[in-house]
Amino acid sequence: MDKSERREGAGRVRRCIASGQTLPEIELLRFVACPGGWVLPDPAAKAPGRGVWVGASLAAVEQAIKKKAFARGFKREVKIAEDLIETIVLGLRRRCLDHLSFARKAGSIVLGNDMVRASLVTQKPAWRLEASDGAADGRKKLDGLCLAWGGVPTVGCFTGVEMGMALGRDVVVHAVLLPGRLADSWTADIRRLAGFVPLVPDDWPKDCP
Incomplete structure (x- = not known):
């Protein structure tokens, strides 16, 4: 040891x-x-x-x-x-996106506005993912469902194209990660990433669930 x-x-x-x-x-x-x-x-x-x-x-x-x-x-x-911090951030971002890819293969992530909405009605997810470049109106339509669960941890530091590449789509704007082992692995790395960069854009509402 x-x-x-x-x-x-x-x-x-x-x-x-x-x-x-x-x-x-x-x-x-x-x-x-x-x-x-x-x-x-x-x-x-x-x-x-x-x-x-x-x-x-x-x-x-x-x-x-x-x-x-x-x-x-x-x-x-x-x-x-000189670019050590940038290298750290890139490595952690890559790991987080890889976790999403594994979650897709395991059926542990729900994609798309309609499917996310239906999922939020029946269960509280481990995480909510919103594309950093997605429309504010689209996020707001899901905010109430998340608040009904007392809020859901939200990540908005990946673009729709980045999430799409990880999840086998052209673009992914809305997704929820379901509780389980893969969510636990994601949580560990996304919290590490949070030590270096904001998980949601600065111009998002501060009370974003």
């Missing part, structure tokens, strides 16, 4: 090299260093070799860089690319 790893209850915890805190693994991001010494994010936490863990937020990664915590964690000199 890695020295940074402990078990707490049913889940694994790791030490964040930026803060020194021991946190659940789902609240952290793993990083590795390539043979050339460049620090690379490992969102899947599967890359071989020594890894270090940092809180899944922009502030934590910036703190790790400022404190030179990566060099101490890897116990050698390392290099930080």
Whole structure:
């Protein structure tokens, strides 16, 4: 077992090299260093070799860089690319879209305004997905159904084309992710992504469910 790893209850915890805190693994991001010494994010936490863990937020990664915590964690000199944050965001976005693709194949996601509306009448989804470039009127027509469940966590940081590519359509504007194992995996990565970028556009209503 890695020295940074402990078990707490049913889940694994790791030490964040930026803060020194021991946190659940789902609240952290793993990083590795390539043979050339460049620090690379490992969102899947599967890359071989020594890894270090940092809180899944922009502030934590910036703190790790400022404190030179990566060099101490890897116990050698390392290099930080100027676009490290962008690389982290791209990797997390890719993982989240991959989760949606898996959910489609498993029948765990509902697509399209009419189907989403029908689904919201009968059950509370784990997540609601709205295309960042979708029309506000289309979202508003579903808002009431979501509020009837006390609100539904909403993601609006992917375009309709991005969601469509993940879900086997040209464009997807409205979708809901149903509760289950795949939703749990999505939740872990979308919350990591939320540490770096807003999950809904700034110009959406602040009380958007």
